[in-house]
Amino acid sequence: MATGFNIHRFANPGRFLRLAGALLPWLTGGAVILFAVGLYLALVGSPPDYQQGDTVRIMYIHVPSAWMAMMGYGLLGAAGASALIWRHPLADVASEAIAPVGAGFTFVALVTGSLWGKPTWGTYWVWDARLTSFLVLFFLYVGHIALTHAFDERQRGRRSAAIIAVVGLINLPIIKYSVDWWNTLHQSESILRMDGPSIDPSMLWPLFTMIVAFTLYFFAVVMTRMKAMLLEARHRAAAFAR
């Protein structure tokens, strides 16, 4: 079996639990430290923007949240695909663990974006391509969560949710490139650009710190959720056997 070569190694719940146990303290500790550093840099240590003033500090929450929302959906799609193709039980657990976390970050990105839009653009919301496709991302997450729990037979719900996760992957490039393909009110990409970031280093480093902090936090929460779900399943199986 060439296709599933190394995924199987981690598909073993016991091995995953050991791995999670070893990684979790590092992820959590790293997130706490980087959040402390990042928040200090974002709120105190970085300069105001030449046009927006202190409003620009919303960026240090908004941008990392949006990245986590996108990364989370990428992982959800990958987990959905491997659940459909290889029927890994761990992939279903991962999907169920990721979806509410990703939906939460999507919600935070939408709310902070809206609060940022009012003082800079003059409106909380417009239906431009970026904002609309990002709202669709939120609905995809919500749809995934709803489908997972929509059937009495758990496996059937998970299968349907995996399909929506894979299909929804198509939205990720649309979100990313919406600001290039169409004219939008949302400004275009500042960080991942061909000619380098258009953010001054004094603001870029605090932003990177926050992005790493968010990422560690994301994985810490997802791993904790997966661990809890696996232990719960193990407990239930043990109670059943008794």
Place this chain on the structure above:
Amino acid sequence: MSRKRLRLYLVLATLVVLGIAATLILRALNEELVFFLSPTQIAEKQPNAGQQIRLGGLVEAGSVKKSGETVAFSVTDLSNNVRVSYRGLLPDLFREGQGVVVQGAFDGAGQFVASEVLAKHDETYMPPEVAKALKESGRWQETEGKGTAQPAVTQ
């Protein structure tokens, strides 16, 4: 072919088909998905008086005239421009040279009457001191309005 291999190809094929379908749909909808029209596009389309449209471009330098609550300015894409009049509060970022998106319609006399003015800001972020230093060293031109200056070329 094993069932797993078959399912892998099935998922990949689904993604490819969906990708093609999405591309075709989005290409067909291209005109509808733009948030605003540039002055050049408006000059080409000649929209009817009273038809609601969004116009995007830069506030032309030296064109802003305030009289009471009414403000008049030109929106330009550096090849065409449209005169706009607006009554109401302007966003903080509104200034000459700034990208804006205005919603409204042409009146009978060819004047664009805006009901809403939104400021567009570009993807450049920097502290005020850096902006000042750039202006003093004469390198300002390259950074200003990179994203907002040419909405017409994104088409």
